[in-house]
Amino acid sequence: MNFSQEFEQALNQGASLEKFTSLLKKISNYNYVLQGEEPDSLIHLAVVNDRLDVVKLLVQQGASLEPLEICPQSENPYPEFEVFGFDDDERFTGDPLLSAAATGKQEIFEFLAPLASISQRRQAMLYLADGLKSNSLLDSEDKTSFQQLISSKPSTDNPDTFGQWLHDLAQSTITEPSLNDTRRSVSLKFVERCQAQISQGLNINRIGDNGCTLLWTASNNGYLEAVQTLLQLGATADIPNQTDGWTPLMIAVDAHIPWLCGTKSIWGTAKSQQVNIVRLLLEAGANVNFAGKNGETALYLLHSFDREEIFDEEIHLAICEMESVLTDAGAR
Structure with a gap:
């Protein structure tokens, strides 16, 4: 059995982290492309299998968050057929951050987002609403009841009982939250995860293994209640992440437009909690003109999106609202 087969088998069997630690000693390059019917990167496959512990291990070992090249780019001998997909699109492995967002793997997304590039993070944010929707039924009471009804299917030997079950099945509905x-x-x-960590002695302002604070993550992900709770517990508003040097306020602003576009596409309405989050951070004393590693400010980030390609009036109004909040606070 080769390394690719061993790694995939370990994921399929839910092997312990110790098993993966031992397994990874067999390779020196953690940006290894697993060979098989669908070549993939180690970290993307770990995301697909919802193994946050393995994702963290690979990041610690230096695995790239960017999709890996499966095969070199080659000149297309049939350029006239590019419209049908002959454009080398499949020469890369899956995007770990985008996959985590699109499939609703929130904890993995929370860990990877502050480590990703700006462009990768913005692209993934467009799919975060999709992930929320795909998983919105998993915790619903309606779905639990429906699954219980399915599993209680009676024998067809008793027509009356089976008939009643069919009637109940037809009447059952799953209401989408x-x-x-x-x-x-x-x-x-x-919030519950944060409170559990804090109760165990975690410093609320500690910069985690992914280079950011809990408040930064909450601000990026639109967790309004979490931002409010963390600030009430004493979280400092202006601690930047280590990758970009962006504060919670800056990432809250940068996530605004992707949130609007993503929710409009998936849910049919442009909804973002980012303006309310920015207001909370400003009330807590956040510096509206804090500059990141490349000199960018919150207002600059808002203006860095190509708004000419956004044709939705609802989204435009929401962007203008954010702009107004920032300028009223003295943004420049």
């Missing part, structure tokens, strides 16, 4: 309910539920779960 609203966007606000889903987002709030995820936010409150984050």
Whole structure:
């Protein structure tokens, strides 16, 4: 059995982290492309299998978050057929951050987002609403009841009982939670995790293994309730992440437009908690003109998006609202 087969088997079997630690000693390059029917990177496959511990291990060993090249770019001998997909699109492995966002793997997304490049993070944020929606039914009481009904299917030997079961099945419905309910539920779960860590002695302002604070993560992910709770517990508003040198306020602003576009596309309405989060951070004393490693400020980040390609009036109004909040606070 080669390394690719061993790694995939360990994931499929839910092997311990110690097993992966031992397994990874067999390779020197953690940006290894697993060979198989669908070549993939180690970290992307770990994301797909929802193994946050393995993702963290690979990041610690220096694995790249960018998609890896499977095969070199080659000149297309049939350029006239590019419209049909002959454009080398499949020469890269999957994007770990985008996959985490699109499939609703919130804890993995929370860990990877501050480590990713700006462009990769913005692209993934567009799919975060998609991930929330895909997982919104997993915790719903309606779905639990529906699954219980399915599993209680009676024998067809008793026509009356089976007929009643069919009737109950036809009457059952799964009500999709609203966007606000889903987002709030995820936010409150984050609050619970934060409170558990803090109760165990974690410094609320500690910079984690992913180079940011809890407040930074909450601000990026639209966790309004979490931002409010963390600030009440004494979180400092202006601690930047180590990758970009962006504060929670800056990432809250940068995530605003992707949130608007993502929710509009998936849920049919442009919804973002980022303006409310920015207001909370400003009230807590956040510096609206704090500059990142490349000199960018919150207002600069808002203006760095190509708004000419956004044709939705609802989104434009929400962007203008954020702009107004920043300028009223003295942004320049």
